[in-house]
Amino acid sequence: MLLLIQYTLIFSSVLVLVALGGCISEHSGVINLGLEGIMVIGALGGALMMRYLGTSNAFIMVLLVMLAAIVFGMLYSSLLGVACINFKADQTLVGTALNLLGTAAATVFVKAINTAANPDDHSSEIEYVRARKMFIVNINGFEFNWFMLVAVIAVIVVAVMLYKTKFGLRLMACGEHPQAADSVGINVYKMRWAGVLISGALGGLGGICYILAGVSLWKFENGVAGFGFLALAVMIFGQWKPYRIALAALLFGLFRALSNTYVGFPALAALNLPGNVYNMMPYIVSLIVLAFTSKTSRAPKAEGIPYDKGSR
Amino acid sequence: MKKVLKNPGVQAFVASIICIILGLLIGYIVLLFINPEGAAESIINVIKNFLTWNRANKKLQQFGNTLAKTMPLLMCSLSILFAYKVGLFNIGAAGQYVAGSCACLYAALAWGWGWLPCMIFALAAGAVLGAIVGFLKSRCNVNEVISGIMLNWISLYLANTILTKVKETASPYTMYIKDVNPSALLPNAGLDKFFNNNQYITIAVPLALIIAIAVYILLSKTKLGYELKATGSNKNAAKYAGMAENRNIILTLIISGALAGLGASMLYLTGYMRWECTQSSVPGMGFNGIAAAFLGGLNPIGAIFSSFFIQHITDGGQYVNTNFYSSQISDLISSVIIYLCGFVLFIKLTMNKMIARSEEKKARAIKSAASQGGDK
């Protein structure tokens, strides 16, 4: 049971971070379908930091790993920004490209450094047993992960930012009615860039959080198994509102956690369902949820439409 | 020259070539960074693919392999471009492909069906998945991209579960069709003779090409194509003109799904590949289909060539120097190409602007020459 709660919380943390990233990007008017790829690259940044940083100071480790993930995520998301904000590319197409590119680039890169270190090593794995311990505080068998705290903070910060600050007001104006924002002197391109970069930072954080959730070794060929997409479902279920996103993430996290821990529950184990069924659950649930909620969806009105200063 | 450049078809072609060159260049730069020594040779090998072999026979044989794998890719790209013309982004083609794979393999291995029923079953499986996306879109307003992605993962885990029943005991792979039920293998119809007896060259090759042409005709010459494209371009106008908008959306995604599902059978029923029942990511065929569709300028005939090219460099990945590099470099190149396809609109606009500017210059020159003439 404790294990279930632990997994639920950590997977929810991943989903919250990434979904908030998507939420901010969409509030600025850009659909970020590339979150999956951004997570991979963020995870790569964090994993590299863990591999090469020889510190035994847990604080420095946690801080620098998060920072690396954020920086990698932001840099990678700027590819989305350039294409979709400045060159008005199809956001779905570019997002898809980033997802494919993320996994391919991370694999090529990790294999290259593994091969460089040891000519016989052609794997795409990075191992971080020692570093991972620094992220975890063991409280009576419950593994508290610092990312759980980060996720809670992120929810509060994003909510305050969207609803209480000048920046939030302007950001949302760009996603709802960019012409109106422009007419009062708000630079739509700048705000959308801000939205995309923040989503890159949060996506990157979510990525490193995901690979630290349950294992101490990551094979980059596998990507992040659709978590970026799940986060998008969480975002829609949460109706683009931070607190509702947090609740949605808890629900989805629970389903994901069940697939890791169902063996531990006699009642579930007795059902003798294949493990794949639990893997499928979050996707099926989100599909059903979307079917019932999409009619009344309150998505930002201008999302997905490239802003062109000329057409007003 | 300028007149040629104004033609939208030519513009699409030029834009695609620019994307390809830039994609390869970026791939080369990545290789240079990893290890400058073998980079040039490796990138050339990626481009040469089967031409890397010296013996003509081997070349033909490998050419056949690439060709065999091009067909499912072509089907996926047709699936995507067909939906895209109707204003739908069928990212779910990947899952429809998985559903097709699962259907034809299970029918072949567990039920012992012949190749034709297996193929139709795969087509139907893809169509059903497409219908779900279409239904959710038209009845519940669920974005087809999101539902498509969800169904991709659902169908992956479902396929893993179902195909586990027909897998080899010792490995995670499904059994060989040729051992269990050779009647499910697609007939070669003598085509293999042209490719040094490459057994994977089957009727799938001409069939896929015919379907590409059929899709072209359907979209550009028929009443149905007129209606579907109108729905895609302006669904309000389509509704105003009395077209059944919801039916068109569902119909489009059924056709789109059927194409992807059929595509899967064109690979798995040749016996070229087997399903790995423990795979944890959705096969890339559906996603590469996006690359091929856009690289081909969203034209079914263009898709034939772009699909071959994408498959060509994907296969070329195995010829890199694996002492330094990994074969995923081709995945990297093709994803860079998809990314660059996002800029195609911009490239075309720039071309048009350049043409307009030079024309205006010319017009002005003529005008001023004329007025000067008048002054004298």
Next chain:
Amino acid sequence: MEQYAVEMLHITKRFPGIIANDDITLQLKKGEIHALLGENGAGKSTLMSVLFGLYQPEEGIIKKDGVEVKINNPNDANALGIGMVHQHFKLVECFTVLDNIIMGVEPNKMGFLQKKEAREKVMALSEKYGLHVDPDAKIEDITVGMQQRTEILKMLYRDNEILIFDEPTAVLTPQEITELMQIMKNLAAEGKSILFISHKLNEIMEVADRCSVLRKGRYIGTVNTKDTTIEQLSAMMVGRNVNFHVEKKPAHPGDVVLDIENMTVASKVHKNNAVKNVSLKVRAGEIVCIAGIDGNGQSEFVYGLSGLEPLVSGKITLLGKDITKTSIRQKSILGISHIPEDRHKHGLVLDYSLEDNLVLQTYFNPEFTSGAGFLRRKNIREYANRLIEEYDVRSGQGAVTTARAMSGGNQQKAIIAREIDKAPELLIAVQPTRGLDVGAIEFIHKQLVAQRDAGKAVLLVSLELDEVMDVPDRILVMYEGEIVGELDPKKTTQEELGLYMAGAKRDEVKA
């Protein structure tokens, strides 16, 4: 020497192929209301875009208080105290009135919004100028009039001195228009300088001190409204004396073609029904006009009638046949033609060629589609060429021109050609002249009358008072989804019509 707040001197702005502004001079005095008059396409919006920094002129200069200034973007314009109420409001629908007012100049401490401060300032301004708003209401929930007051407050909140109103009365009721006129006068009295863009001569005569006229990108002249007449202004605007009256013979109504009983249609934006229990009849050989202020259920009424939206209740009969549940396609085949309100949203597939748009309602006929489902391209081309010639639809490359590349007037002509050539029993025309110039309007009015004279039933929906008074044989006024009055255009006055449109007067109508 007179003190000008803003001067635009000898402005020339070219676009590829056209000169939008050709040596235009406009001088705005401090504290005056200055009207800018011109038809659609006369260059009014281009000139204002230049003043607002959206375009850079090729020639000419702009002076503020006698000093030359460069305006490179809207921010520069704002900094100079120039504000604008756009024709289509620039308001974020899901934000509150207050948020929309402060957006861009938010009072804040360390980035955190200080809404209390903002609210006090807004309330003070609202009191001073009589601009009543509820600062916490969301834009999507308030009336158009209140949205406009929000836009005005936006300018005042920024302490703008020069206020531009771009066609501000198009969306208002006559009573709201009177109110706006008073507000504008108040603002001018407080020392604000106002530019009032319009093509409505009555309003200009009433509110403006001076009026500058543009025609086809050229500056025609500036006159004091005291010293001029409506006729003179209109002659300046169109370059000839226009016959405002539509020539038509008396109507000879025949049998009932369309009979609507108790039609109710739900609203997409609010919970009430948009159309409530409407009954009306249209006979062969008459033009019936549904008049009313925008947003009183006319659009939904047409959607319900044409089948674009389902009915909540009611019955529709066409030539004695019940078509309540008939599909859009069947209605079209049975003889309903529909010139839609929004030609870009409903009327055309902009990415299709002109010829493909001309067969949008008939492409499935055997003439255009073979039994095997293939299009008969040759027939389509011939048919399109015939319509293009008959209705004088002009485009760059004839039948193969993309609809998007055509001018608004020719797009509308194409739609009218398509709908009339179908030889309908009933022609529904919704705001058929919106956004068109005088020539095109005359053409369209003639076509409507010709249909009537050919014994067809015509149902016109219009927001333009002139059109409502001139074209139809009967007027039905719609207010908040109900028919509140039936008027005879020959006997009624604009004033009486206005009272019905504003809901101030109503009869029990049995149409």
